Amino acid sequence: MAASLASTDAKRANHGIGIVTHSGTHHADEALAVHLLRKLPRFASEPLTRTRDAALIDRATIVVDVGATYEPEKWRFDHHQRGFDEVFDGAHGTKLSSAGLVWKHFGKEILAAHLTLAQTDATVDLLHVKLYDDFVEAIDGIDNGIPLYADLPAEVRPAYRSKTDLSSRIAHLNPSWNETLPADPEARQRDQDERFERASTLAGTEFFDRVDYAYRSWLPARRLVEAAMDASKATPRLVVFDSYVGWKDHLFTLEAERNLDDASNTLYVVYPDEAGKWRVQAVPKTPESFASRKALPEPWRGVRDDELSSKTGIPGCIFVHQSGFIGGNATKEGALKMAHDALAFTA
Template identity: 55%
Template sequence: MTTEQPTKRQKMSTQVIGTHNGTFHCDEALAVYLLRRTKVYAEADLKRTRDPATLDTCDIVVDVGGVYDEGKQRFDHHQRGFTEVFGHGFNTKLSSAGLVYKHFGQEIIANTLNLGKDDPKLNVLWLKLYKEFVEAIDAVDNGISQYPSDLQPKYRSRTDISSRVGHLNPAWNESVDSQTVDAQFLKASALVGGEFFDRLHYYANAWLPARSLVAAALTNRTAFDPSGKIILFEQFAPWKEHLFELEGELGVTAANQPVYVIYPDETAGNWRVQAVPVSPESFESRKALPEAWRGVRDEELSKLSGIEGCIFVHASGFIGGNATKDGATAMAKTALTI
């Protein structure tokens, strides 16, 4: 009687990511790091080469090869006629980082945060990370100036992520053997990938919850004050960027826009009333606090305004303070009428 030996399970072949060797850049360093956060390429090996025959053996190739074809898993952007952009209002030509992020970014974010593919937060974060992190890498790699040609910056900055990755390349008088350069590439990939995921966790765990608070306060503002001109936050949260975006998304007209925001001071235990600016970066307010209050403080301000607990109003009228929520609310409501 013979006993059959159990069939040995064949080990699945390892996926291989290909990119070019030699001097590396931020875009492929991030692209490789991101690919290793996908299900398919999580355990992938890496080949850095410009040899076409070797690249042909790779399962996916980024930043080399002269081909952009998702079906073939080829993601280069150097070929003549390449004009791919991210879309969704973004018009910067993509580098290998943007290409990989465009096609794999939602999966990577969903895997990292354990989100379902239909979770509305997924698309919000995907667009936010492109705007705040990936787009600049695309622009730098493609030689797109941040400023119009007629503007000259007053200083140079070389501490951006693309520059820091570039600094990890060996200097002209250091060894450029493949082992040394490949090791430095892995450092660069870890650097830019680590910063990407730091940003992702910040936007998921801090930025997105703030957006939810602002959305609720904006939607419910007439329950606090029938005019709809005052927003109340029961806790401090960064609100400016979210407010302007949400006003657009919710179709808030100019006539119905809030002009004052009330929130607790994050350190002093007092309350603040702040005028909404005309744009997120503007120093001009939709309706500044009354001119007569500006630069006046404490008891003098309380007497002038007829509101107890006043602490200050800034000389420009963009912000004021009161000891209580009721006092800050009274300042905002009174300011509406002046």
């Protein structure tokens, strides 16, 4: 869709009044949507108009979060109208806000421009979904009033409140209820627009910081995990890293992409720690779980040093956590032996 939008009436940008979103109280979704659009060359120099005037909206080059119309071919991207139920793709169920709409239709083009890649590069496809999952979807959910846990009983209350998410921080850039605002309508509009620009810069700066992190850190880690999984085919339930890498989320994602089942999923990961020792870690049942797929053997748990080496028959043992989720050894060979013995262990 993005490619077709890029070629739709290319002369239109010369005839409209620029980017239009609504005036008044600003929100995270249109603040991010406007910043994203400004990353594209054809919108970068377009002026921004914040209005609810239907005549001005109709004259816009592109409209986000106002106008009661979702027509991608006309560059109209509102989500408030009755019957709107657009989602990012078939794997996502969260109704889109203006941020999600812009990211859905222009995200690949934005990534390609920001990272200097071809839109056809597989990295662009991967990061398009990654950034939606990690950043944009939460903004969509909050703006549309979608609870994180829709099926919880009404009487269930969280242990604490968190109001430090991006949507909350952007909301706090609006005027407070008892703040004195300019009496002159034009001055008041300028004040609102200045606040919006601060909000849009905040949203966009954090978003592209996340893009850069994903490209420079998350993506190389994924490649290392993928290579380690490929190298472990002789012992598919054990993955070994020669240097530490954030592996957990990648491991689960790659297992799902490879259609691995419970009988072939990884049980242990071996890697060096920051002190030059080696760790053997049991893979959790889910990325957020404290329970392991197969914890290290119960007789080893809570035992340390020489006592542990004596009990296991493996030199160089340092410890095994009392829950069995992780253990340590002075050498790579020792950690690998611990992992192999744990694979063979039956209670």
